[in-house]
Amino acid sequence: MMADYTVRDQVAVIELDNPPVNALGSAVRAGIYDGIRKADRDPNIKAVVICGKRGTFCAGADIREFDGGKNGPWITDIGDFIDNMKKPVVAAIEGFALGGGLEVALFCHYRIALKTVRVGQPEVQIGLLPGGGGTIRLPRATGLKNALDIITTGNHVPAEKAAKMGIIDQIVTGDIIEEGIKFVKSKCNIDTSLVCLRMKTVKYSGDLDDISEAAMTKVKSKFKGAIAPIVCVKSVINSAKMPYEKGIDTEKEHFQDLRHSSQSKAMRYAFFAERAITRWQLPSGGNYKTAKPLPVKTSGVIGAGTMGGGIALCLITSGIPCILVEQNQQFLDKGLEIVKAQLMRTVQLGKLSTEQAKKCFTMLKPTTNIEDLKNVDLVIEAVYEDLKLKREIFEKLDRICKSETILCTNTSSLHIDSIATATKRQSKVVGTHFFAPSYIMKLLENIYGTKTSAETVATVMKLGKTIKKVPVLVGSCTGFVANRMLKPYSEEAQYCLEEGSTPSIVDTVLMDFGMPIGNFQVSDLSGLDIGFRIKREAARKAGVELSKNSRFFLGQRNCGLIEKLYEAGRMGKKNGKGWYKYESLNGKPIVDPEVTMLIEEHCRSLGIERRNIGSQEILERMQYAMINEGFKILEEGLCTMAEEIDVIWIYGFSWPKYMGGPMYYASQIGLKKIYEKVCYYHKTFPYSMHWVPSSLLAKLSQIDLPLSEWGDVAQGRKLVNKL
Numbered sequence: 001m002m003a004d005y006t007v008r009d010q011v012a013v014i015e016l017d018n019p020p021v022n023a024l025g026s027a028v029r030a031g032i033y034d035g036i037r038k039a040d041r042d043p044n045i046k047a048v049v050i051c052g053k054r055g056t057f058c059a060g061a062d063i064r065e066f067d068g069g070k071n072g073p074w075i076t077d078i079g080d081f082i083d084n085m086k087k088p089v090v091a092a093i094e095g096f097a098l099g100g101g102l103e104v105a106l107f108c109h110y111r112i113a114l115k116t117v118r119v120g121q122p123e124v125q126i127g128l129l130p131g132g133g134g135t136i137r138l139p140r141a142t143g144l145k146n147a148l149d150i151i152t153t154g155n156h157v158p159a160e161k162a163a164k165m166g167i168i169d170q171i172v173t174g175d176i177i178e179e180g181i182k183f184v185k186s187k188c189n190i191d192t193s194l195v196c197l198r199m200k201t202v203k204y205s206g207d208l209d210d211i212s213e214a215a216m217t218k219v220k221s222k223f224k225g226a227i228a229p230i231v232c233v234k235s236v237i238n239s240a241k242m243p244y245e246k247g248i249d250t251e252k253e254h255f256q257d258l259r260h261s262s263q264s265k266a267m268r269y270a271f272f273a274e275r276a277i278t279r280w281q282l283p284s285g286g287n288y289k290t291a292k293p294l295p296v297k298t299s300g301v302i303g304a305g306t307m308g309g310g311i312a313l314c315l316i317t318s319g320i321p322c323i324l325v326e327q328n329q330q331f332l333d334k335g336l337e338i339v340k341a342q343l344m345r346t347v348q349l350g351k352l353s354t355e356q357a358k359k360c361f362t363m364l365k366p367t368t369n370i371e372d373l374k375n376v377d378l379v380i381e382a383v384y385e386d387l388k389l390k391r392e393i394f395e396k397l398d399r400i401c402k403s404e405t406i407l408c409t410n411t412s413s414l415h416i417d418s419i420a421t422a423t424k425r426q427s428k429v430v431g432t433h434f435f436a437p438s439y440i441m442k443l444l445e446n447i448y449g450t451k452t453s454a455e456t457v458a459t460v461m462k463l464g465k466t467i468k469k470v471p472v473l474v475g476s477c478t479g480f481v482a483n484r485m486l487k488p489y490s491e492e493a494q495y496c497l498e499e500g501s502t503p504s505i506v507d508t509v510l511m512d513f514g515m516p517i518g519n520f521q522v523s524d525l526s527g528l529d530i531g532f533r534i535k536r537e538a539a540r541k542a543g544v545e546l547s548k549n550s551r552f553f554l555g556q557r558n559c560g561l562i563e564k565l566y567e568a569g570r571m572g573k574k575n576g577k578g579w580y581k582y583e584s585l586n587g588k589p590i591v592d593p594e595v596t597m598l599i600e601e602h603c604r605s606l607g608i609e610r611r612n613i614g615s616q617e618i619l620e621r622m623q624y625a626m627i628n629e630g631f632k633i634l635e636e637g638l639c640t641m642a643e644e645i646d647v648i649w650i651y652g653f654s655w656p657k658y659m660g661g662p663m664y665y666a667s668q669i670g671l672k673k674i675y676e677k678v679c680y681y682h683k684t685f686p687y688s689m690h691w692v693p694s695s696l697l698a699k700l701s702q703i704d705l706p707l708s709e710w711g712d713v714a715q716g717r718k719l720v721n722k723l
């Protein structure tokens with residue numbers, strides 16, 4: 001049994017024991033169920049403590065079991081039994097009580113916790129609802145409003161807040177089992193039916209239908225396209241509408257429906273993908289197990305623009321003092337204003353108190369003297385994308401900084417070696433690519449160069465976690481993984497415009513799929529000048545002219561629309577005109593007939609015949625071109641597993657988690673179909689390099705291998721005999 005049963009001072013102590021997080025697998029559920037029945041039967045036992053081993057209570061149901069059909073008692077059987085017990089049962093919580101873990105605690109008559117505990121119902125984040133009575137019992141403990149908030153967001157609640165909400169009865173210090181025994185013995189004379197949550201009514205104020213409608217509207221706009229939050233609202237409202245038993249039965253039905261839904265399967269995949277990518281390895285052999293991160297107690301950021309300011313903010317709000325360097329006082333002052341404004345916003349959102357924000361700000365040391373960086377542990381360069389400038393900065397940093405300092409570049413496209421070779425410490429140079437807005441977006445694409453050491457990689461991977469990002473390690477190539485895959489995706493979007501579509505049609509197709517924002521809206525946000533400069537730089541490097549009127553550029557298909565918009569003074573949202581027009585800086589994109597005319601004129605002048613392009617074709621061309629690139633990336637060993645690509649798209653480009661990421665999506669469609677379509681488009685559009693089929697895709701399309709093994713095939717760790 002995966003729950004230990006011992007007796008101390010006439011109290012039965014049931015300790016959940018399932019490493020690493022005491023997940024409630026079927027054996028654990030059986031252990032708890034048997035334990036409480038044994039305690040109930042034994043006349044020498046006066047009370048029960050339920051707690052967990054290894055410093056944590058329980059992280060919920062064992063997510064891996066949801067795909068199989070493991071049996072064992074259903075979790076609410078435990079609750080039903082405790083509800084009828086005369087002997088008091090207390091949950092003694094340390095660490096986490098999440099999901100089914102909190103539900104077990106809510107079955108108990110009482111809950112005590114250490115101050116450091118976090119509780120929550122995070123099921124919605126894996127496309128589920130709390131199916132062990134959580135939607136019915138939590139509202140009875142804390143009222144409808146709090147329960148709706150906790151269950152629909154999945155956010156963790158710290159112990160003291162949970163105590164104020166009525167979820168925890170007492171915060172304790174010291175040994176949690178001793179405290180549990182002391183607490184529960186003091187309750188032996190109290191009638192358990194008086195404290196049993198089943199017997200309580202659900203508190204709320206106002207009209208239930210109004211509450212329900214408001215909650216539905218909120219989740220539909222906040223979690224667009226996701227089913228689970230909607231079902232969560234329904235079930236929580238049922239707690240106030242239905243008798244307890246009916247509420248529980250309905251909840252169980254909802255849970256089973258969600259458990260088998262494609263959305264939940266994709267989100268469960270994403271949960272484990274996010275953990276798998278922490279097991280990084282370098283081609284040289286260094287890996288997450290062997291490499292030790294260096295401490296980062298002080299940091300520096302060069303460049304106080306929107307990106308650099310946001311990075312500095314990530315550091316100081318995570319408790320790492322940061323020296324922010326700009327070339328002159330005017331730019332520095334501007335950067336500080338950006339940081340201040342973002343901090344204020346954090347306070348307005350309730351994420352930091354005014355005091356905390358003020359304290360953070362004192363950790364920022366602005367300067368115009370780069371020499372001030374000499375003693376910091378790590379520097380992140382975030383100046384604009386100019387190789388010459390970056391090399392100058394790295395050469396200077398190498399001279400100025402102590403020998404242990406790690407030098408990071410926030411380049412979004414340049415090879416790491418091309419920057420690292422400006423220094424005599426190539427093993428300490430690494431890419432740390434943040435995504436705009438850098439304070440908000442969770443992805444941190446860490447890029448190793450040929451000589452980057454495993455210790456340096458370990459340091460930036462750990463730093464990523466410390467500053468609450470999702471760090472993914474990738475190899476170096478133009479654009480790295482994220483932007484390299486984005487290129488064919490947005491090129492296909494532009495080709496669709498040339499062939500007959502419009503920015504708003506393309507964006508609507510993407511948003512209907514589940515992307516929070518369309519390709520052309522993103523382009524307007526980043527600024528059309530960025531796209532234009534990237535193309536101009538590529539032309540300069542190749543020693544050719546950039547021509548907006550040529551259908552070919554560097555031997556490839558070319559769409560000159562960006563150049564035309566740029567020349568027409570359309571810079572994007574920042575000047576109110578891009579692929580759309582905007583009435584204000586915060587305004588919504590409005591279809592601009594001028595752009596439609598510009599596109600039509602572009603087609604006329606180049607003799608391109610426009611046609612009706614269906615949404616399926618738009619989606620397929622953008623996504624399959626990018627997926628094909630993903631397979632090339634795997635093939636080239638720039639990622640070691642397909643999961644890395646999916647996590648990059650989820651956290652860098654807000655790919656809907658309930659679609660698992662592009663590689664997972666491809667696995668659901670079937671690689672055979674994807675490969676055939678890629679071949680078809682390659683034939684149709686022979687001048688687009690991105691349609692050249694990946695040989696790994698070709699290989700995998702012939703066999704049926706789970707996504708978790710694609711990286712192994714690519715790297716030759718798994719040999720496929722059939723081929």
Ligand SMILES: CCCCCCC/C=C/C(=O)SCCNC(=O)CCNC(=O)[C@H](O)C(C)(C)COP(=O)(O)OP(=O)(O)OC[C@H]1O[C@@H](n2cnc3c(N)ncnc32)[C@H](O)[C@@H]1OP(=O)(O)O
Pocket residue numbers: 020021023059060061062063064065066075096098099100101122123126128129130131132272275276
């Ligand atoms: C079949 C019927 C059963 C009845 C069901 C009734 C309804 C109940 C449903 C649920 O409870 S669904 C699960 C809800 N719980 C969660 O979603 C919590 C998930 N875990 C986390 O958020 C985090 O792991 C943590 C607990 C906050 C700890 O974070 P930390 O960063 O410290 O560690 P991790 O790297 O995330 O995890 C360590 C290790 O543990 C694995 N793991 C964590 N939680 C679970 C789990 N609930 N089930 C299975 N495995 C879990 C995690 O995958 C890591 O292992 P590796 O993947 O690295 O091997």
